[in-house]
Amino acid sequence: MSAPPSPAPAQARSRRSLGARAWAVLAVPALVVILSLLLGAVVILGSELIVTGRKFDPWLWFTAYAALVQGAYGSTDAVIQTLVYSTPLVFGGLAVAFGFKAGLFNIGAQGQFLVGALGAVIVGVALADAPAPIAIVAATIAGIVAGGIWGFVPGFLKAVSGAHEVVSTIMLNYVAVQLLAALVSGPLKVPKSPSPVTYDVGNAAFPIVIGATGHIGIILAIVAAGFVWWLLFRTTWGFEIRSVGANPDAARYAGMRPKLLIVATMTFSGALAGLAGTSVLLGVSHSMTSSFGTTVGFDSIAVALLARSNPLGVLPAAVLFGSMRAGAGLMQINAGIPVELVDVLQATILLFLVASPVLRRLLRLRNVEAGITTAAPSPGLGAGTAP
Amino acid sequence: MTDETGPSLAPALEMRGITKRYPGVVANDGINLQVRPGEIHALLGENGAGKTTLMNVLYGLATPDEGEILLDGKVVTISGPSDAIARGINMVHQHFMLVPVLTVAENILLGDETMANRIFLDRREAHRRIIELGRRFGFEIDPEAKVGSLSVGWQQRVEILKALYRNARILVLDEPTAVLTPQETDEIFGVLRRLAAEGHSIVFISHKLYEVLEIADRITVIRRGRVVGERLPSATDEDDLAALMVGREVQLTVDRGESHPAGVVLEVAGLEVRDDRGQPAVRGVDLEVRAGEIFGIAGVAGNGQDELVEAIVGLRKPAAGSVRLAGKDVTGHSPRMMNEDAVAYVPADRHRFGLILSFPLADNLVLTSYYRSPYARGIVRDPRAIQRDAVTSIERYDIRTPSATVRASTLSGGNQQKAVVAREFDRDLKLLVLDQPTRGLDVGSIEFIHHQVIAKRDAGTAVLLVSAELDEVLEMSDRIGVMFEGRIVAVVDGRTADKNAVGLLMATGGEERPPVPAATA
Numbered sequence: 001m002s003a004p005p006s007p008a009p010a011q012a013r014s015r016r017s018l019g020a021r022a023w024a025v026l027a028v029p030a031l032v033v034i035l036s037l038l039l040g041a042v043v044i045l046g047s048e049l050i051v052t053g054r055k056f057d058p059w060l061w062f063t064a065y066a067a068l069v070q071g072a073y074g075s076t077d078a079v080i081q082t083l084v085y086s087t088p089l090v091f092g093g094l095a096v097a098f099g100f101k102a103g104l105f106n107i108g109a110q111g112q113f114l115v116g117a118l119g120a121v122i123v124g125v126a127l128a129d130a131p132a133p134i135a136i137v138a139a140t141i142a143g144i145v146a147g148g149i150w151g152f153v154p155g156f157l158k159a160v161s162g163a164h165e166v167v168s169t170i171m172l173n174y175v176a177v178q179l180l181a182a183l184v185s186g187p188l189k190v191p192k193s194p195s196p197v198t199y200d201v202g203n204a205a206f207p208i209v210i211g212a213t214g215h216i217g218i219i220l221a222i223v224a225a226g227f228v229w230w231l232l233f234r235t236t237w238g239f240e241i242r243s244v245g246a247n248p249d250a251a252r253y254a255g256m257r258p259k260l261l262i263v264a265t266m267t268f269s270g271a272l273a274g275l276a277g278t279s280v281l282l283g284v285s286h287s288m289t290s291s292f293g294t295t296v297g298f299d300s301i302a303v304a305l306l307a308r309s310n311p312l313g314v315l316p317a318a319v320l321f322g323s324m325r326a327g328a329g330l331m332q333i334n335a336g337i338p339v340e341l342v343d344v345l346q347a348t349i350l351l352f353l354v355a356s357p358v359l360r361r362l363l364r365l366r367n368v369e370a371g372i373t374t375a376a377p378s379p380g381l382g383a384g385t386a387p
Numbered sequence: 388m389t390d391e392t393g394p395s396l397a398p399a400l401e402m403r404g405i406t407k408r409y410p411g412v413v414a415n416d417g418i419n420l421q422v423r424p425g426e427i428h429a430l431l432g433e434n435g436a437g438k439t440t441l442m443n444v445l446y447g448l449a450t451p452d453e454g455e456i457l458l459d460g461k462v463v464t465i466s467g468p469s470d471a472i473a474r475g476i477n478m479v480h481q482h483f484m485l486v487p488v489l490t491v492a493e494n495i496l497l498g499d500e501t502m503a504n505r506i507f508l509d510r511r512e513a514h515r516r517i518i519e520l521g522r523r524f525g526f527e528i529d530p531e532a533k534v535g536s537l538s539v540g541w542q543q544r545v546e547i548l549k550a551l552y553r554n555a556r557i558l559v560l561d562e563p564t565a566v567l568t569p570q571e572t573d574e575i576f577g578v579l580r581r582l583a584a585e586g587h588s589i590v591f592i593s594h595k596l597y598e599v600l601e602i603a604d605r606i607t608v609i610r611r612g613r614v615v616g617e618r619l620p621s622a623t624d625e626d627d628l629a630a631l632m633v634g635r636e637v638q639l640t641v642d643r644g645e646s647h648p649a650g651v652v653l654e655v656a657g658l659e660v661r662d663d664r665g666q667p668a669v670r671g672v673d674l675e676v677r678a679g680e681i682f683g684i685a686g687v688a689g690n691g692q693d694e695l696v697e698a699i700v701g702l703r704k705p706a707a708g709s710v711r712l713a714g715k716d717v718t719g720h721s722p723r724m725m726n727e728d729a730v731a732y733v734p735a736d737r738h739r740f741g742l743i744l745s746f747p748l749a750d751n752l753v754l755t756s757y758y759r760s761p762y763a764r765g766i767v768r769d770p771r772a773i774q775r776d777a778v779t780s781i782e783r784y785d786i787r788t789p790s791a792t793v794r795a796s797t798l799s800g801g802n803q804q805k806a807v808v809a810r811e812f813d814r815d816l817k818l819l820v821l822d823q824p825t826r827g828l829d830v831g832s833i834e835f836i837h838h839q840v841i842a843k844r845d846a847g848t849a850v851l852l853v854s855a856e857l858d859e860v861l862e863m864s865d866r867i868g869v870m871f872e873g874r875i876v877a878v879v880d881g882r883t884a885d886k887n888a889v890g891l892l893m894a895t896g897g898e899e900r901p902p903v904p905a906a907t908a
Contacts, residue, residue: 234767234768234770235763235766235767235768236757236758236763236766236767236768237766239750239757239768242746243743243746243754246743246744246745246746247739247742247743247744247745249739249740250739250740250741250742250743250754251743252702252722253702253722253732253734253740253741253755254722254754254755254757255721255722255723255726255755256723
């Protein structure tokens with residue numbers, strides 16, 4: 001529209017108050033979480049009807065959610081434990097979000113997570129008796145590099161042959177699982193141990209800085225979120241990455257090199273996911289069994305989506321998911337609801353996010369940002385050149 | 388003033404007080420439009436004036452907030468395109484809605500099949516009707532020809548036939564001549580006149596003034612969603628219409644002044660380039676552009692112009708031949724290297740290449756210089772410098788935007804192109820490559836961009852201008868190369884070139900006809 005008579009949407013946008021802008025960014029994620037909790041309540045009530053032999057309690061869902069909150073935030077130790085659960089999700093969420101910004105869907109965070117942990121345990125065990133600072137730094141770098149290699153491969157394949165990263169990263173997830181099983185039950189196994197387990201990383205373990213379990217990875221995660229934000233929105237590399245994600249043709253026209261950027265982005269994304277694995281291994285488990293590996297890599301995708309690919313949004317999103325994991329135990333004890341309810345909640349969050357265009361239409365949310373952004377830059381928290 | 392014109396019949400179509408609001412914008416504000424039987428009624432307005440919205444309302448694609456539509460004096464509600472077609476309203480879109488691999492007959496039958504019985508098409512009957520319809524309106528068409536093998540002008544005729552086959556009484560043509568050569572335009576005008584003579588009503592949407600004056604029986608001008616005037620072609624002229632359309636006096640023809648060509652800047656020799664499918668698109672082009680001159684390339688879209696330009700600016704690797712810039716061999720150099728050699732490029736598709744629509748305007752203004760001082764120190768960007776220069780550019784190039792931080796997608800087409808021009812023009816240049824710099828823009832923006840190009844030429848920049856708009860090439864260029872099937876078939880003097888002769892070269896490559904008289908090297 002050339003100079004329309006009344007304020008165009010463009011003008012309306014810039015004149016909107018801070019509150020309105022916050023609403024625009026937060027409305028969909030908040031709504032999605034609330035809807036998921038409601039659906040979770042329905043699932044709880046439904047399960048009561050199916051599982052007979054217990055008295056029907058119409059408030060069981062409330063008991064369950066109260067226990068979930070209490071489990072996650074009921075004491076100082078609980079809060080620290082929540083942060084410990086959230087830490088790998090921050091790294092993983094950053095990894096996936098970073099890929100999204102370049103228009104890449106890194107489904108391989110899980111594989112990069114495992115390989116990163118593997119790198120950390122190999123070097124950590126080797127340096128278990130070395131001075132702590134050296135051991136920690138070396139093991140951490142090993143985890144980052146290993147994850148980076150696992151990200152580089154699909155990036156390279158995409159740049160050279162156009163192989164889609166979704167396919168190649170899924171494949172590499174399987175390779176990572178098998179590689180881990182082979183190494184942990186083979187060369188890395190503690191000799192004569194009845195079960196496949198590696199040695200302890202000893203001095204390479206992350207130091208505890210808060211409470212009984214709060215390792216330094218928590219601080220590292222917060223720093224990483226700030227760093228990724230800075231990289232994306234305050235550096236020329238970040239600008240190139242976001243340009244390639246938003247419009248590869250225009251990026252090429254502008255003299256950027258999309259193929260090189262794809263490789264670099266996948267490598268960096270893999271390194272962040274590797275750091276997620278490293279933080280669990282050096283911060284929590286200190287050794288590796290063949291069953292190492294949670295669903296952190298996959299949960300990271302949900303975290304990144306809920307955060308709308310914004311590095312700073314990854315922090316609250318990761319803490320939300322971490323809280324559910326941390327509180328699930330008490331929920332099972334107090335309300336008799338299996339911890340798997342948390343999986344249900346995460347899954348419904350993901351589904352509602354995917355369906356957010358429908359939500360927006362149904363609820364007539366006009367000036368609200370879409371629930372899922374992959375390549376497009378997020379306004380508000382990170383508008384590229386906003387002073 | 389309009390009541391005495393034309394036959395005094397009830398309007399075939401009347402739109403009364405149509406108002407359509409979108410959030411923040413009134414796209415149509417109480418628009419009245421009357422189209423009589425047998426009338427060619429032109430709807431003239433700039434991009435974004437509300438023409439398309441009005442036609443979407445007519446075609447049932449948008450529901451008006453206020454107002455009513457009358458067909459033959461009766462109020463109707465049009466629920467969607469199929470309802471519109473059933474009522475005899477048909478639309479020929481600017482981008483044709485044809486299936487290239489199907490035949491003419493199959494395309495025409497698509498969606499309204501003439502059946503021999505419940506299962507099989509009655510091809511024979513369909514063919515008979517198509518040939519008969521074509522003859523009635525002055526052209527013969529082979530119903531068995533594949534649409535993909537037809538020229539754009541003939542494809543348009545297929546679109547019109549499709550409408551007639553469905554017994555259209557009211558035909559809406561959206562910018563029908565945008566893709567046609569002058570000869571094709573004349574031919575299509577002939578078809579439209581015959582249609583009107585048979586009693587069909589035609590709504591002709593355009594922003595080309597001379598065309599509207601030539602073809603229309605009546606002209607309705609809309610601006611900013613309102614009807615600002617109704618004119619008879621006999622009682623108006625281009626300046627009057629332009630002023631109505633833009634809302635101020637507009638200088639229609641470019642005052643290009645004298646050019647002072649100096650040394651050769653761009654030298655292209657034996658250049659061969661393949662298209663995306665690996666087919667030869669440029670087949671041996673030689674050309675020279677000197678400092679301080681505008682070299683125009685005329686040609687029907689798709690004759691290798693885009694590939695030629697992309698090879699020159701480094702986006703496409705040439706298969707053979709060389710590109711030299713001020714004596715230096717730059718064949719196969721990357722876009723970044725060309726940019727650093729003071730070559731600027733305004734791409735034909737600003738949405739695909741020129742801008743990142745989801746990025747703020749300020750970021751788009753530094754899209755090709757983001758890594759340089761003062762916009763970055765090392766790898767750290769300087770948002771303040773970017774913002775400051777954005778504000779300056781917005782002012783200097785008259786980009787209408789609420790701020791530098793809005794997304795480029797929220798700007799109008801004209802302002803988006805001004806942003807591209809601001810970015811590419813705002814430094815000393817050796818070579819400026821323009822591919823369709825004013826496509827789809829309104830009169831005001833075209834005027835502005837032409838002035839900027841002339842200013843660059845006068846500053847000693849070599850300008851290569853590609854346009855499918857023959858008038859633009861003729862108005863702007865010092866020399867004109869006519870491109871046909873990947874070759875430059877003639878180079879003519881821009882000031883003495885004859886429009887019809889160039890048009891003929893564009894259409895035929897000059898193989899069957901004598902060459903253009905003014906051809907010089």
